[in-house]
Amino acid sequence: MNLSKILKNSFMVLIASLVLTACATQKKSTNLTQGDVYTGTETVEYLASGVKDRVFFATNETVLTTASRETLRKQAAWLRKNSKITIVLEGHADERGTREYNLALGERRANSAKDYLLTYGISSDRISVISYGKERPVDSGSTPLSWSKNRRSVTVKAN
Amino acid sequence: MNRNIVISFGFHTLLVLITAMSLPFLSKKPIDLPPIVSVELIQITDKTNIPFAPKAKKIIEKVKEKEKEKKLVSEQAPPKIVKKEKPDAVPLPDEKIEKVKKIKEEKQNPEKIETEVKQVSEFEKKDLFDPNSIAALIDKSKIESAESNKKLDKITQDQDKSIDLSALSLSEEDALKAQIFGCWSIPLGLPYNENLLVRIKLQLKPDGTIIRSEILDHARMNKPGQGFYKVLAESALRAVKLCQPLRVPSTGYERWKELQLNFDAREMLEG
Amino acid sequence: MLFRYLFFLLILFPIKTFALIEVDITRGNLNPLPIAVSPLSIDEDSKKSFNQILKKKNIGSEISSVVENNLKKSGLFNPLNKDAFLQKPEIANLKPRFEDWNLIKAQALITGKVKFVDEKLRVEFRLWDVLAGKEMMALAFTTVPSNWRRVGHIITDKVYERLTGEKGYFDTRIIYVSEEGPKTNRVKKLAIMDQDGFNNKFLTLGNELVLTPRFSPTNQMVTYLSYFRNLPRVYLLDIETGMQEVVGDFPGMTFAPRFSPDGKKIIMSFAKDGNSDIYTMDLENRIVERVTNHPSIDTSPSFSPNGKKITFNSDRSGYQQIYIMDSNGKNVKRISFGNGLYGTPVWSPRGDLIAFTKLHKGKFYIGVMRTDGTGERLLTENFYQEAPSWSPNGRVLIFYRETKTNSKGEGFSAKLWSIDLTGYNEKLVETETDASDPSWSSLLGN
Numbered sequence: 001m002n003l004s005k006i007l008k009n010s011f012m013v014l015i016a017s018l019v020l021t022a023c024a025t026q027k028k029s030t031n032l033t034q035g036d037v038y039t040g041t042e043t044v045e046y047l048a049s050g051v052k053d054r055v056f057f058a059t060n061e062t063v064l065t066t067a068s069r070e071t072l073r074k075q076a077a078w079l080r081k082n083s084k085i086t087i088v089l090e091g092h093a094d095e096r097g098t099r100e101y102n103l104a105l106g107e108r109r110a111n112s113a114k115d116y117l118l119t120y121g122i123s124s125d126r127i128s129v130i131s132y133g134k135e136r137p138v139d140s141g142s143t144p145l146s147w148s149k150n151r152r153s154v155t156v157k158a159n
Numbered sequence: 160m161n162r163n164i165v166i167s168f169g170f171h172t173l174l175v176l177i178t179a180m181s182l183p184f185l186s187k188k189p190i191d192l193p194p195i196v197s198v199e200l201i202q203i204t205d206k207t208n209i210p211f212a213p214k215a216k217k218i219i220e221k222v223k224e225k226e227k228e229k230k231l232v233s234e235q236a237p238p239k240i241v242k243k244e245k246p247d248a249v250p251l252p253d254e255k256i257e258k259v260k261k262i263k264e265e266k267q268n269p270e271k272i273e274t275e276v277k278q279v280s281e282f283e284k285k286d287l288f289d290p291n292s293i294a295a296l297i298d299k300s301k302i303e304s305a306e307s308n309k310k311l312d313k314i315t316q317d318q319d320k321s322i323d324l325s326a327l328s329l330s331e332e333d334a335l336k337a338q339i340f341g342c343w344s345i346p347l348g349l350p351y352n353e354n355l356l357v358r359i360k361l362q363l364k365p366d367g368t369i370i371r372s373e374i375l376d377h378a379r380m381n382k383p384g385q386g387f388y389k390v391l392a393e394s395a396l397r398a399v400k401l402c403q404p405l406r407v408p409s410t411g412y413e414r415w416k417e418l419q420l421n422f423d424a425r426e427m428l429e430g
Numbered sequence: 431m432l433f434r435y436l437f438f439l440l441i442l443f444p445i446k447t448f449a450l451i452e453v454d455i456t457r458g459n460l461n462p463l464p465i466a467v468s469p470l471s472i473d474e475d476s477k478k479s480f481n482q483i484l485k486k487k488n489i490g491s492e493i494s495s496v497v498e499n500n501l502k503k504s505g506l507f508n509p510l511n512k513d514a515f516l517q518k519p520e521i522a523n524l525k526p527r528f529e530d531w532n533l534i535k536a537q538a539l540i541t542g543k544v545k546f547v548d549e550k551l552r553v554e555f556r557l558w559d560v561l562a563g564k565e566m567m568a569l570a571f572t573t574v575p576s577n578w579r580r581v582g583h584i585i586t587d588k589v590y591e592r593l594t595g596e597k598g599y600f601d602t603r604i605i606y607v608s609e610e611g612p613k614t615n616r617v618k619k620l621a622i623m624d625q626d627g628f629n630n631k632f633l634t635l636g637n638e639l640v641l642t643p644r645f646s647p648t649n650q651m652v653t654y655l656s657y658f659r660n661l662p663r664v665y666l667l668d669i670e671t672g673m674q675e676v677v678g679d680f681p682g683m684t685f686a687p688r689f690s691p692d693g694k695k696i697i698m699s700f701a702k703d704g705n706s707d708i709y710t711m712d713l714e715n716r717i718v719e720r721v722t723n724h725p726s727i728d729t730s731p732s733f734s735p736n737g738k739k740i741t742f743n744s745d746r747s748g749y750q751q752i753y754i755m756d757s758n759g760k761n762v763k764r765i766s767f768g769n770g771l772y773g774t775p776v777w778s779p780r781g782d783l784i785a786f787t788k789l790h791k792g793k794f795y796i797g798v799m800r801t802d803g804t805g806e807r808l809l810t811e812n813f814y815q816e817a818p819s820w821s822p823n824g825r826v827l828i829f830y831r832e833t834k835t836n837s838k839g840e841g842f843s844a845k846l847w848s849i850d851l852t853g854y855n856e857k858l859v860e861t862e863t864d865a866s867d868p869s870w871s872s873l874l875g876n
């Protein structure tokens with residue numbers, strides 16, 4: 001076998017294996033989610049210029065990601081600037097869980113966000129918390145991407 | 160040359176590995192295809208073919224049933240319990256087919272089947288085609304195959320003779336049982352953990368019709384806290400009445416003109 | 431001498447005594463019992479009176495239809511086709527000709543009579559054992575005419591119990607959440623209906639979100655979660671008066687409410703600062719007691735029928751699992767150990783089993799296990815289903831299922847389903863609208 005033939009063969013095998021790996025089960029990261037956490041901007045609204053109103057969570061999780069913390073820091077800054085504003089943190093869960101547990105999960109997520117805001121000096125009497133469990137999805141789809149958009153804590157102006 | 164082979168081999172294994180990892184459906188279990196059904200049915204004979212005592216047969220049945228149960232009950236899929244049947248059962252539901260499959264592997268006499276198939280059609284004329292009766296008969300063939308399992312050790316030829324005189328032969332017994340299994344509608348509400356045995360004594364005519372039926376544990380019928388016993392006893396009486404004329408042996412009337420049927424719902428309800 | 435003769439005779443001709451042959455019958459069939467439900471006979475005057483009051487032409491056939499449908503839906507009976515009945519109701523009621531009924535293969539027969547007496551509805555019915563040719567049961571009721579459906583349900587309960595040994599579940603109601611609208615903005619109302627789908631009534635207007643209603647054992651009170659004024663709290667509602675009141679004065683969300691078996695307490699979850707624990711409140715003295723005290727989420731509590739134990743859902747092990755504890759919160763023990771997440775535990779009214787929802791590898795299951803966690807059995811599998819509730823006799827489970835939406839997010843629906851404890855007779859429970867969160871009442875007569 002001469003070199004060109006070897007190269008040709010290995011090239012074919014490589015292409016074939018790459019094609020096959022492409023057919024592998026969809027890995028969790030797409031360009032809109034990282035791990036399982038939504039990183040896109042499709043359902044995101046803004047409290048003020050550059051200040052996103054929500055943070056997202058992984059399935060069954062209530063911990064804040066780095067991106068979430070950054071969003072919340074910006075929210076804290078905005079709240080310090082506008083000291084008269086009070087907010088409600090709405091916690092939500094996706095539909096892939098039992099109803100009552102999801103209510104508790106939503107409450108925990110909202111409190112995760114609240115606790116972080118408190119560490120940035122926002123007074124707790126400016127913040128109230130409500131959980132909607134899986135009752136108020138923003139995305140009615142039945143896909144993992146839809147579900148990731150629904151696992152959120154949203155900061156809403158109360159006054 | 161060797162190097163080429165090594166590289167080629169490496170890429171091939173890589174390819175195979177990737178294929179195996181990314182095509183998960185390959186690792187699924189193969190689908191159980193129901194086999195073409197040919198059921199081994201037993202002739203009713205006067206003399207016993209198998210020198211088993213009825214009790215040994217029961218023990219063997221129980222052991223085999225338990226093995227099957229372990230196989231069929233799984234965590235994920237809705238369990239198809241071996242003994243229970245859907246109300247609109249199609250002849251020979253899956254569970255029975257599995258049993259047949261097992262037996263087929265052990266069967267060795269193809270010639271027998273032909274003559275017995277003829278017998279089957281006679282039975283069918285008598286009562287409705289009922290998978291339960293076939294199940295019972297399959298149980299019987301289970302025992303035939305169990306023969307080879309050397310459980311004969313404890314049984315002797317003497318027992319053979321005594322069975323002839325004071326009991327029905329196993330095949331006669333099984334035919335009667337199979338018939339009654341089909342007639343007995345077990346009330347589902349009975350408590351699992353109570354004594355669910357009701358004994359009925361029958362006086363029969365030579366043609367299998369009932370002259371008299373008597374519940375042996377009559378006192379239990381009205382005992383407080385044993386209300387379910389009445390329901391159970393009534394279902395047994397209904398079964399017996401429904402099944403008339405009973406499938407009795409054609410000879411030896413003196414032997415079986417008085418018969419005691421022990422209805423026990425425990426096995427069916429515990430499942 | 432004679433004695434010797436006899437002695438020789440006995441030796442030469444032994445009297446053959448056969449031991450009584452015993453045959454063990456250990457199996458039967460679980461086929462539905464063929465039963466004939468004859469229309470109840472009714473005299474012309476009564477017929478006219480009832481037609482006037484209830485607008486029903488023949489209340490006798492209406493009542494027997496209620497019985498027939500109940501028996502059929504239970505999966506345990508096969509009511510035979512009325513067209514094949516040979517005997518007319520008036521005659522059959524007095525003394526059925528059992529051969530006629532035997533001919534159509536009925537094993538049991540229900541006959542009866544309806545009469546308009548003193549402005550009331552009076553019903554007599556009899557249950558016959560066709561094979562034995564005798565009467566098994568004879569009962570009579572009197573009630574207001576508008577209760578005629580309940581009469582059918584009560585007859586079914588009595589017949590069911592007589593023939594299966596099991597208490598019935600037909601004279602019951604189901605409370606549930608009626609749903610309408612797009613998934614992103616569902617309108618939910620509390621609704622109540624007879625177990626066979628009739629007499630549906632809405633209890634709330636749909637202005638605020640309502641969830642997870644439960645009946646009181648006394649059946650005229652309901653507890654549920656409402657987002658009235660955007661404050662999610664547990665409420666009590668009196669079905670008869672329509673009066674609502676919030677339960678307790680908690681500084682945070684209360685949810686997942688149930689009654690204790692004696693109807694005197696509400697048990698629920700209270701969420702504060704990210705932690706949900708279980709609390710009870712006595713409805714008389716309003717004393718609140720804390721039952722769990724753990725940083726994990728504790729919710730979906732359910733009392734055992736004797737009130738001594740509670741089963742609940744907790745993620746203290748890291749993921750949702752099922753636990754039991756004493757009613758004072760001591761001796762917490764985990765009982766679910768299979769692969770997957772477990773939720774919504776409900777203790778059977780018979781005390782022997784706990785039903786639950788399980789999520790594993792993207793699929794939802796309704797299952798049961800013994801109260802020590804052994805004997806886990808999954809009854810049904812689906813893309814999404816949850817929240818089983820027991821019939822009062824502990825034999826049937828009602829739950830709800832949701833469907834997937836298509837790529838446009840359309841096609842969403844939620845419906846109630848029921849399934850027998852054995853895993854058989856899985857069927858849709860008809861409701862006017864979409865429905866979720868069903869809860870089964872106890873027998874209304876008690």
